[in-house]
Structure formats: C-alpha cells, structure tokens
Amino acid sequence: MRYQRSSQLFADAIQTIPGGVNSPVRAFKSIGGTPVFMESAKGAKLVDVDGNEYIDYINSWGPQILGHAYDPVISAIKAAANKGTSFGTPSEIEVAIADLITSMVPGIDQIRMVNSGTEACMSAIRLARGFTGREKIIKFSGCYHGHSDAFLIAAGSGAMTFGTPNSPGVTQGTAKDTLLARYNDLESVDLIIEEHKGEIAAIIIEPVAGNMGCIPPTPGFLESLRALCTKNGIMLIFDEVMTGFRLAPGGAQEYFGVTADIVCFGKIIGGGLPVGAFAARKEIMSYLAPVGPVYQAGTLSGNPLAMAAGYNMVKALNDNHGIYVELESMTAELESGLNSVLTENGIEYQINRVGSMISVHFCPEPVVDFDSAKAGDNDTFKKFFHHMLDNGVYLPPSAYETWFLCTEIGDEEIEKTLNAARTFNP
Numbered sequence: 001m002r003y004q005r006s007s008q009l010f011a012d013a014i015q016t017i018p019g020g021v022n023s024p025v026r027a028f029k030s031i032g033g034t035p036v037f038m039e040s041a042k043g044a045k046l047v048d049v050d051g052n053e054y055i056d057y058i059n060s061w062g063p064q065i066l067g068h069a070y071d072p073v074i075s076a077i078k079a080a081a082n083k084g085t086s087f088g089t090p091s092e093i094e095v096a097i098a099d100l101i102t103s104m105v106p107g108i109d110q111i112r113m114v115n116s117g118t119e120a121c122m123s124a125i126r127l128a129r130g131f132t133g134r135e136k137i138i139k140f141s142g143c144y145h146g147h148s149d150a151f152l153i154a155a156g157s158g159a160m161t162f163g164t165p166n167s168p169g170v171t172q173g174t175a176k177d178t179l180l181a182r183y184n185d186l187e188s189v190d191l192i193i194e195e196h197k198g199e200i201a202a203i204i205i206e207p208v209a210g211n212m213g214c215i216p217p218t219p220g221f222l223e224s225l226r227a228l229c230t231k232n233g234i235m236l237i238f239d240e241v242m243t244g245f246r247l248a249p250g251g252a253q254e255y256f257g258v259t260a261d262i263v264c265f266g267k268i269i270g271g272g273l274p275v276g277a278f279a280a281r282k283e284i285m286s287y288l289a290p291v292g293p294v295y296q297a298g299t300l301s302g303n304p305l306a307m308a309a310g311y312n313m314v315k316a317l318n319d320n321h322g323i324y325v326e327l328e329s330m331t332a333e334l335e336s337g338l339n340s341v342l343t344e345n346g347i348e349y350q351i352n353r354v355g356s357m358i359s360v361h362f363c364p365e366p367v368v369d370f371d372s373a374k375a376g377d378n379d380t381f382k383k384f385f386h387h388m389l390d391n392g393v394y395l396p397p398s399a400y401e402t403w404f405l406c407t408e409i410g411d412e413e414i415e416k417t418l419n420a421a422r423t424f425n426p
C-alpha cells in the first residue's frame with residue numbers, strides 16, 4: 001500500500017496529538033485521506049516514510065525559496081550548533097542579519113526578531129496601538145495573520161479550511177476591536193474609517209493574499225490604502241510572511257512600489273527555522289522596550305541557529321537577483337501549462353499568480369476576495385489534490401492555501417506536474 005507507514009504513524013499520532021498534527025491544515029481533514037508523513041527533503045523533492053517522492057509545491061509554506069536543505073544554510077546551522085544552541089544573550093549574527101535586512105527592505109531602519117509570523121503580526125499591532133494611542137485595527141476577510149486572538153476574525157488559511165473563521169475562545173472584547181473590510185474593495189475600508197474616525201491604529205494586509213488561495217491586489221488598491229492611511233494617521237502594516245524576500249529582495253513593498261509603516265516577516269528569515277520579525281522606521285521602533293514603553297520579548301528571539309540559517313538564505317537571495325527572474329519564468333511556465341491542461345479537461349477554473357505564488361481556484365468567476373474564493377468547488381479540489389499526490393506532486397492540502405515554487409523546480413519538474421494534471425478526470 002502506497003501510504004502504509006504514514007497511515008500507521010497517523011493512527012499512533014491521533015492518540016497523543018490533537019488530530020494527529022501540530023498545525024491543523026496538514027491533517028488533510030478538509031480533503032480527506034491520511035496525512036503523508038515526510039522523512040526527508042532535498043532541492044525540489046520531498047520523500048515520505050514509505051519512500052514515495054514528490055515535487056513539492058509547498059516549500060514549507062514559502063520559505064524554501066532555494067529548495068530544501070540548501071547547502072549554505074545547512075552548513076551554517078551545523079557550524080552554529082557546534083558553538084551552542086541558545087545563549088539568551090545578544091550575539092554577533094543578530095547584528096549581521098539586521099544590517100542585511102534593513103539594507104534590502106524599503107522603509108525600515110530597525111528590525112526586531114521573534115519566533116514566528118504569528119508573533120510578528122501580534123507584536124506589530126501592539127506597536128501600532130502604542131504608537132498611535134488608538135485601539136481598533138482593520139483586517140481583510142480571508143486574510144490570515146497567524147493565530148493570535150485579534151486576527152481570528154474572518155480568518156483564512158486553516159481557520160477557513162475547517163469552517164471556523166471566527167474561533168471560539170476569542171473574547172467579544174477582543175473581537176470588537178478588529179474591524180473587517182473586503183479585500184480589493186477600497187470603499188469598504190473608507191466606510192469603516194469614516195465610522196470610526198480617530199479610533200483606528202492600523203490596517204493590516206497581506207499585500208498578496210495567500211491564505212484564501214492566492215489573490216493579487218487589484219491595480220492601485222495598495223497605493224490607495226497607503227494614501228488613506230497617511231491621510232488618517234493610520235499605520236499601514238504589510239504582513240509579508242509569504243511575500244517577503246519571495247516576490248523581490250525587498251518583498252511586496254519593492255514589487256508594488258508601495259511603502260508600509262510596519263512590515264512583518266515569518267519563516268523565510270530563518271531559512272525555514274522557526275523565526276519571524278517585524279520592522280519599521282526608527283521613529284516607530286523606538287516605541288519598543290527597552291527604548292520605549294511597548295513591551296515585547298522572547299528568550300529564543302534571535303536564536304543563533306535560526307539567525308545563521310536566515311542570514312545565509314537571505315544573503316543568497318540578495319547576492320543573486322537573477323533568482324527572481326528564474327522563479328517568475330518557471331511559475332509562468334507552470335501557469336501557462338496548467339491553463340492548457342485544465343482547459344483541455346473541460347474544468348471550470350481560475351488561476352491566480354503573482355511571481356512564484358500561484359493557485360488554482362475551481363470556479364467560473366474571477367477570485368478577488370474572500371467571497372469569490374469561497375465559491376470554489378472544494379470537491380473538485382479534493383479530487384485534484386489526491387490525483388496529484390498519487391502521481392508524485394505535493395500541493396497544499398487545502399483549497400485556501402497558495403502554492404510556492406522554489407528555484408530547484410525546473411522544466412523537468414514542471415513537465416512531470418503537467419503530465420499528472422493532464423490525466424486528472426474529475
């Protein structure tokens with residue numbers, strides 16, 4: 001049986017881990033079947049515990065831009081580990097990575113390291129609230145900014161995958177300070193700002209939504225948000241957990257030419273190790289402890305292993321901007337191939353893509369926001385997912401997640417992926 005060892009492990013896992021997994025989406029619950037347990041990964045490939053190989057279109061949900069087990073990152077982790085795994089003190093590599101990132105990303109003078117994208121976004125809104133002296137925030141339905149309370153309101157990603165976009169456990173008190181706008185709908189933002197004049201600390205957005213499938217911002221949307229924020233003294237926060245260092249060396253800010261006030265990053269900064277960060281100009285970052293009154297801390301923040309991995313990953317991206325041209329061209333090749341194959345198969349679908357972020361929505365109308373994303377046919381997605389999996393292509397196990405390419409995916413992998421898609425018969 002193809003997934004025998006995975007099935008045994010899953011049967012064991014559900015005894016001692018809720019749902020058998022440590023993060024809900026990977027449980028395969030919305031698409032059925034047993035999660036595949038991975039044994040190893042190198043370049044574009046994952047290998048599971050039964051010895052099956054897959055071309056990986058998750059890439060650890062984004063960060064493995066240069067492929068799995070990228071040699072300079074692995075060597076850096078080994079060298080750092082030999083010197084100790086955690087000091088709980090400052091270390092030199094933290095200065096190096098802060099210098100590197102502030103030189104690459106537009107509009108930031110300072111950066112604070114944390115341990116995940118969730119922590120980064122949670123801390124960013126605290127900072128925005130402290131800086132502006134206001135309490136409310138605007139988020140967009142279907143965007144996902146991690147699992148802290150303020151963001152589990154109409155949240156995408158796993159929350160949507162399992163039909164709990166508003167999680168029990170989030171108090172009414174917290175929920176009332178999160179105001180919801182529609183992605184790509186400026187008027188919905190304008191109305192909220194008018195209704196809550198002088199009360200809004202921040203607007204937080206994924207500059208390319210990646211947690212309701214991939215949804216690009218419509219032309220001018222980010223620019224208009226920027227103008228609205230500037231006019232109303234609101235902090236614009238870009239959640240660049242997915243787009244940071246992926247769309248361009250300076251992330252979505254560079255790609256779209258729009259500058260945010262605070263930028264949040266995630267796992268990419270650790271080369272796949274557990275890291276996040278938030279960054280802004282000095283005037284804003286000076287509100288953070290120990291300089292300013294807004295408290296934020298963490299024993300493992302700036303961990304030497306994670307910083308060594310992240311430094312080598314980010315530096316490789318900065319040293320060779322040709323990577324972005326390569327990623328764009330391979331993902332465009334995948335997009336055009338999928339267009340041909342799915343059209344031949346007579347399936348109703350939409351493909352959304354920005355750079356190396358791409359997703360297929362199985363619906364007839366363009367997908368521009370949460371409602372249009374929800375119109376996708378999950379039944380077709382389920383069948384497509386399992387068909388691809390059985391043919392050695394690993395896609396995100398949810399219709400509400402984006403696929404991410406890495407530089408190790410070349411013509412051969414694209415060809416294999418398209419061959420698998422060609423035999424899909426819903």
Ligand code: HOZ
Nearest residue numbers: 023024025026061157158
């Ligand atoms: N929320 C993550 C993607 N948007 C999923 C993380 C995981 O399950 O590992």
